[in-house]
Amino acid sequence: MHRVWKIFSVLSAVTLLLACPAQAGADPVPTIVVSAEGLADPNFYRDQSIAYDEALRDAKGQAVEKAVGCFVSSRTVVENYALVSDRLISKSDGLIKSVLKVVNGGVQADGFYHVWIKAEIFAKPLSESVNQLSGEERSFLIKERGNPVVSVGILVESPESGERQECHTCNTEITGALMRFGYRVISEKKALEEKDARIKMMVSQGYPGQLASTFIRKASDISVTGMVNLRKSPKINIAGIDVQTTLLTAWSLEAVDNHTSQIIFAQNFQPPRGVMYNNEDEAVLKVGKQIGEIFSKDLFKSHIMRPSHEILMIVSGFEDRSLAKMLKKELIGVRAVLNVNFKEFLAGGETVFDVEFAGSREHFSNIVEDAVLGPLNRKFGKGAFHITEEHGDILRIAFDSSSLRQPFEEVLEEGAPLQLVADAPPERLREVVKSEELKEKVVQANPDAGKALMDL
Secondary structure, eight states, rough: HHHHHHHHHHHHHHHBBBOOOOOOOOOOEEEEEEEEEEEOTTTTTTTTHHHHHHHHHHHHHHHHHHHTTTTSSEEEEEHTHHHHHHTGGGGHHHHHEEEEEEEEEEOOOOSSSEEEEEEEEBBBOOHHHHHHHOOOHHHHHHTTTOOEEEEEEEEEEOOTOOOOOHEEEEEHHHHHHHHHHTTTEEEEEEEHHHHHHHHHHHTTTTTOOHHHHHHHOOOOSSSEEEEEEEOOOOEEEEEEEEEEOEEEEEEEEEEEEETEEHHHHEEEEOOTOOOSSSSSHHHHHHHHHHHHHHHHHHHHHITOOOEEEEEEEEEESOHHHHHHHHHHHHTTTTEEEEEEEEEEEEEEEEEEEEEEEESSSSHHHHHHIIIIIHHHHHHTTTTTTTEEETTTTTEEEEOOGOOOOOOHHHHHHOOOOOHHSOOOOOHHHHHOOOOOHHHHHHHHHHHTTHHHTTTO
C-alpha cells in the first residue's frame, strides 16, 4: 500500500509541477534550463543519421528527467523510472519549450554516439501548483527535498517594561501552522541548547572552543526568528472604569538557512490602523496565525521547492586543463547536475566549476557523494575522488591518481559514460545499450548493470 501511494504521489506531484505550453493569451509559463547528454549505440543503428536521431531523442528525454529531479529525489526517479518515463519522459517534446543548443559529438572513444543539448523545460508557476497539492503530497515533497527541521523563536517586547521575552503564543501558532503544512519543527531554544551541548562535548574531547563553534551548526536546518512590538493605548475612563487596550504596532520575521547562513525570508508586517485588542495574548495570537499561514507557503515555494541551487566546485589534482574540460562533459550526463560551467584552471592543478544542482541545499554532500563521487570512483577507481571541504556553497574535491588502474585520460575517454556507471535504472540501460560490445564495457564499469542487460 505504501509503495502504491508513493508512486501515486510521484506522478501527481510532478505532473502538477511540470506543465505543457500555455494557451494563447495566458501568462507565460516559467522554464527550467537544463543541459543533458544523449546516448545511442552505433553498433545497433548502422546508419549514423539514425544513431544521431536516437541520441538526440535520448538527450531530450534526459533533459525532462533532470527537470523531474528538480522536484523529487534521484532515488525516487530511479525506483519509479518506468512509470515516470511513460507519463513524462516519453512526452519530452511536449514539455520542452525550445532546444537552445545542440552539439553533435558523433561516435566517441567510449563507443557510444553522443549528443549534448541545452533545453528550456516548461514548469508551472509554483504559486499555482502549491494550491493544488494535497497535504499528503506537500508532506511527500518536503521529505523528498531533505525533510528539513525548522526551529521557531519569536520574541515579544513588553509594552510596560520594554523587555523582550519569548512569545509562547506566537511560537505555538507558527509551529502548528508549519506542522500542518508538513514540516518538522523544534523550538529555537532547543536548537541552541543542542548546539551548545555538542560544542561542550567537542571541547571536552580536546578540541579548541573556536574550532568546535565553527564546525557545529545549529540542530535545525532553518531558523525562524522575529519580533512582535506592542504598546498600550491611553487609559479612557468609561462609567468610572479605566479602560486600556493593546495596540499591535509592527512585527518582523526572518528565516535563515543554517547550512549557508543565507537569509531566505525577511519581511516586516504592519497591521491596519485603529485595530485594538483586549490584551496581549489576543494580539500575539493574531500575529502567530498570520505569520504561520504566510510563512509556510512562502518557505515551501521559495526555498523548499526551489528547483536548483548553484555551487562552486573546486577539484584539485588535475595536471592538464584538457582533462578538466573532459570531466565537464562527463558531469553533464549526471542526473543531479543541471548545468556545468568550466570557470578556470588555476596554477597548482585546481579546476573551478560552476555547477547547478537539482533540488534543495539540505543534505547536499550526500547528494554529491551518491550522484557524482560514487560513479566517478566506480569508473576511475576507489578513492580517486573525495570531498576535502564543504563550506556554504563552496565544495572542494581532491583527485588522487595513485589509485587508478589505468591512465586517467584513457578511462575518461574510453570508459563507459558516467551516467551509465551511476544508478541508471534497468529500463534506461536497455534503452541505450543494444550491442554485446557496449554491454561488456558498461558491465565492466558497473557490475550491477549485468543483471539488467542479461536479456540483451
